[in-house]
Amino acid sequence: MEISSIIFYLIAAFILGMALMAVTAKQIFRSAIWLLFTLIGVASLYFWMEVEFIAAVQIVVYVGGIVVLIIFSIFLTEQASKDMPPPKPARKLAAALAVLLGLAFAGSLIWQYGFQPAGAAFDNEVSRIGEAMLRTDADGYALPFEAVSILLLAAMVGAIVIAIKHEKKPVPQAAEQEAPEAASPITETA
Amino acid sequence: MVSISHILLLSTALFFIGMYGLFTRRNMIAMLMSIELILNSININFVAFNKYLWPGRLDGIFFTIFIITIAAAEAAIAIAIIINLYRSQLSIDAEDATELKY
Numbered sequence: 001m002e003i004s005s006i007i008f009y010l011i012a013a014f015i016l017g018m019a020l021m022a023v024t025a026k027q028i029f030r031s032a033i034w035l036l037f038t039l040i041g042v043a044s045l046y047f048w049m050e051v052e053f054i055a056a057v058q059i060v061v062y063v064g065g066i067v068v069l070i071i072f073s074i075f076l077t078e079q080a081s082k083d084m085p086p087p088k089p090a091r092k093l094a095a096a097l098a099v100l101l102g103l104a105f106a107g108s109l110i111w112q113y114g115f116q117p118a119g120a121a122f123d124n125e126v127s128r129i130g131e132a133m134l135r136t137d138a139d140g141y142a143l144p145f146e147a148v149s150i151l152l153l154a155a156m157v158g159a160i161v162i163a164i165k166h167e168k169k170p171v172p173q174a175a176e177q178e179a180p181e182a183a184s185p186i187t188e189t190a
Numbered sequence: 191m192v193s194i195s196h197i198l199l200l201s202t203a204l205f206f207i208g209m210y211g212l213f214t215r216r217n218m219i220a221m222l223m224s225i226e227l228i229l230n231s232i233n234i235n236f237v238a239f240n241k242y243l244w245p246g247r248l249d250g251i252f253f254t255i256f257i258i259t260i261a262a263a264e265a266a267i268a269i270a271i272i273i274n275l276y277r278s279q280l281s282i283d284a285e286d287a288t289e290l291k292y
Contacts, residue, residue, distance in 0.1 A: 004192070005192050008192045008196070008197075009192075012196075012200045015200065015204060016200070016203055016204065016207065019204055019207045019208070019227055020207055022211070022223060022227065023207055023208070023210055023211030023214070023215070023220075023223075023224060023227070028217055028219060028220055031220055031223060032219075032223065035223045035226065035227070038227065038230070039226075039230065042230050042233070042234065045200075045234060046237060049197075049237060049238065049241055050241075051237050051241065051251065053251070054233075054237060054251060054254050054255070057255060057258055058233075058258065061258050061259075061261075061262055062226070062230075062258065062261075065262055066226060066261065066262055066265045069265055069266065069269055070219060070222065070223060070265070070269070073219055073269040073272060073273060074219055076273055076276070077219070077272065077273065077276040077282050078276075078282065084215075084216075084217050084220065085216070087214040087215070087216070091213070091214060092214055094213075095209075095210050095213035095214045096210065098209075098213065099206045099207075099209050099210045099213070100206075102206055102209070103202060103203060103206045106202045106205075106206075107199055107202055107203075110195055110198045110199055110202060111195060111199070113195075115193070115194045115195060115198075115242070115243065116243075117193075117194055117242040117243065118242065118243055118244065118245050120245040120246065121245060122240070122241045122245040123245070123246075124241075124248065124251055128248065129248060129251060129252075129255075132248050132252070133252075139247070139248075141252050144252070144256060148256055148259050148260070151259075151260065151263055152259060152262075152263055155263035155264075155266055155267055156266070158267055158270070159266040159267055159269075159270040160270075162267070162270040162271055162274050163269075163270035163273050163274055165277075
């Protein structure tokens with residue numbers, strides 16, 4: 001067995017083990033830390049596949065951004081050391097059964113398909129990616145790039161608007177008092 | 191030489207681990223973490239297809255970049271919603287968010 005294959009299977013075992021810990025950990029903070037290790041494992045898989053730009057983006061955005069955001073929100077919403085209530089055994093069993101069936105089905109499909117690798121070297125230099133991001137012809141990605149930048153702006157504004165703290169306004173009393181009166185004629189006619 | 195099927199099997203296993211988390215967890219932040227696992231498994235698929243089956247093109251790389259971007263936007267929005275929900279319900283359990291249900 002080549003050394004490269006051994007490294008791949010080590011990375012795969014690392015990713016799957018950490019992901020299993022992430023979905024089964026009792027405390028949510030530990031779950032976030034296992035998720036962090038899973039994402040680092042995925043980044044190392046990208047390094048193994050020699051797509052260095054995606055690996056760098058994975059580390060910067062996922063490990064540095066999303067996981068930190070998740071940990072902040074854990075601290076903002078609850079006690080991080082408190083155990084989450086365990087799932088019901090019936091639900092656990094049903095989920096495990098569904099997941100194993102799906103895994104067997106998808107896995108057998110992949111195993112029997114017989115992919116034929118093209119065998120050519122994969123040219124994914126950062127300069128090539130950057131030029132494709134600015135071109136508008138058949139192989140260019142200028143339009144999706146602009147669209148996703150607008151989406152990011154909208155998401156940023158939306159996140160601020162949703163999470164901002166409004167000062168308490170007095171609840172309009174009239175609306176609450178009207179509601180039962182409006183409902184009563186309907187019940188009478190019914 | 192690892193065949194592409196092994197990489198795809200790894201991503202499939204990661205996807206179904208994420209599905210298991212989504213089925214069993216009832217904490218909204220934990221469910222969000224499971225969704226991140228699922229998105230990561232899909233990214234692995236895109237990169238593997240691009241590298242081994244169509245090495246002359248860059249489509250898989252770009253899909254991966256855009257999926258990572260949209261995952262970041264989605265996480266930001268979801269966490270804003272969760273924080274807002276916590277302010278009004280004092281709980282982020284999916285079973286407690288029943289205001290729109292009845």
